[in-house]
Structures are given as structure tokens and as C-alpha cells.
Amino acid sequence: MVSFCLAAAVVASGLSPSLSPSRGGGTAFTIVHLSDVHIRMRFDAPARLRLALRAVRRLAPELVINSGDTLDGPMDTIDGTLDFEAKWSAWNEAVSRELRSLPLLNALGNHDLDEPLSLADSCRRLGMPGPYYARDHRGWRFLVLNSNGFERDTRQWDWLVSQLRTTPAATPIAIVSHHPIFSMGALVDGGGELIGRWRDLVALFAKHRNVKLCLSGHTHLADLCRYNGVTYACGGSVSGYWWEIEKSSDGKGSYLQTPPGFHVIRLSASGVVDVEYRRYEDPATR
Numbered sequence: 001m002v003s004f005c006l007a008a009a010v011v012a013s014g015l016s017p018s019l020s021p022s023r024g025g026g027t028a029f030t031i032v033h034l035s036d037v038h039i040r041m042r043f044d045a046p047a048r049l050r051l052a053l054r055a056v057r058r059l060a061p062e063l064v065i066n067s068g069d070t071l072d073g074p075m076d077t078i079d080g081t082l083d084f085e086a087k088w089s090a091w092n093e094a095v096s097r098e099l100r101s102l103p104l105l106n107a108l109g110n111h112d113l114d115e116p117l118s119l120a121d122s123c124r125r126l127g128m129p130g131p132y133y134a135r136d137h138r139g140w141r142f143l144v145l146n147s148n149g150f151e152r153d154t155r156q157w158d159w160l161v162s163q164l165r166t167t168p169a170a171t172p173i174a175i176v177s178h179h180p181i182f183s184m185g186a187l188v189d190g191g192g193e194l195i196g197r198w199r200d201l202v203a204l205f206a207k208h209r210n211v212k213l214c215l216s217g218h219t220h221l222a223d224l225c226r227y228n229g230v231t232y233a234c235g236g237s238v239s240g241y242w243w244e245i246e247k248s249s250d251g252k253g254s255y256l257q258t259p260p261g262f263h264v265i266r267l268s269a270s271g272v273v274d275v276e277y278r279r280y281e282d283p284a285t286r
Ligand SMILES: [Zn+2]
Pocket: 069, 109, 110, 111, 178, 217, 218, 219
């Protein structure tokens, strides 16, 4: 068994080390993976989110994946007033004006279910067909999980097993979850909080060699691991230190070693070509 891991090590340019685990095999295409937007009405977050999504659009990706915590939690209020409606509006406006017609797959984060948010309402507002779902794009199958309470969700587990069993072996599969399945950054982040049954998932993927990529968020740390032929990419965060510059580790918006940014990923028919974490241009974080 061969495995290796590259930790985040994001350098001053905002670029992380690239990983080229399985080059070749068909025309490569670009997707963007963003996570942990934590949209808030303070800290000029709505306008800064638009800068991030504008940078995404300029890359002309085939697909954009958001691995959750789109909204910030209930403790984040304005003068004690819950402002979820304003946050949803800010998110929708940023997506419609900046991403425009780019296909967008959303996953649920833990904060997307903070009361008074509900599972059904958050799915609806994020345009999701359900809390977990499959979507095919450019010959890949994307399986979007609901990692909240995953360890107790036997229906979802059975659905995932069925998807893996029925997907043709020649079809590469990407898994999307908010909580990481495998992550070095989760260790750095105070012991980390992985998805429930992560060991079972790692073992399950070993039986289905067409599982090539797992995307996640939650830690706000960008890291890249490769284990048993699967690339595990934890996507840092768009919000960095939850949009707060003063509390950030470097005075430029970073959480620990990871600045605000997103993953730019190249895929081909045979697997993951390249993963790169990029900072986006934001005058507030210069
Ligand atoms: Zn989270």
C-alpha cells in the first residue's frame, strides 16, 4: 500500500503545492471547489463574497462546488436580531450576479442547519434536490453527501453504497461532504472533526477504485492528502477567519495558516490532474 500526504503549507502568494496524482486520459477540465462562505452582514462580507465569486467566474470553470456552511450561525446577529433572510439574500445576489449561469452544486454544512434554519428549507434555498444527491458532469459522477449526523443516517449510507455499486467502473466519482473524510488540516485544527464513519468510508472507497476525489470543508484549512488512490482535498474557506480581519492569524484574513480562497481543480476522464488552492483578490486582506 502506498500513500502520501501533503499538508496545506500555503505560501505568501496564496498558492498551495500542486498535486498530480493521475495525469493523462482525456481532455482535462476545470472545476472550482469553495467552502465555508459563512455569509454575514458585517465586515463587508457580502461585497467581499462577490469579489471571491467574480474571481471564480473569471476562471470559467465547468462546475462550481460549494461544500457548505454557506450561512453563519445564530450567534451572529445584528443588534440581537436574527438576520438569516438578509444573509440568504446576500448569498443569492452574489451567486446570481457573479457566478451567473455557472452550474453550482451545494452541500449542507452544520451551520446551514442552525435553528431556525431547517433541513428542508436550507435545501430549497440552496437549490438542492435533497440533503444528498448525485449529479453527472463531463463524464464524472458527483455524490454530494449530508455529513451532519452521517453516522446515524443508515438510509444515506445505503444510498451511497448503491450509488457506488451501480456507477460503471469506468466512471470516475467525486464525493462532496462538509465534514472531511480524511484531512491533515483536521489534525491541525485542534484534533479536528471528521464525518462520522470516516474509517468505514475509507474502507468502502478501497472497494470502488473509481472513487478518485473527496472534497470537504469545515476546518477552514486547505490541505491535500492522497490515500489508497483517493485525493482528499479540504477546501480552506472563502471567509478565512469568518471575514474578521482583526482576529485573523496574519492580520490579512487567514485562519491559522490558510488565507481566504478556494480550490481550482483539473479533472480528466482518468482522475484528478491537479489541485491548487488560490487566494482571491480582496483589498481588505492585502
Ligand atoms: Zn462547518
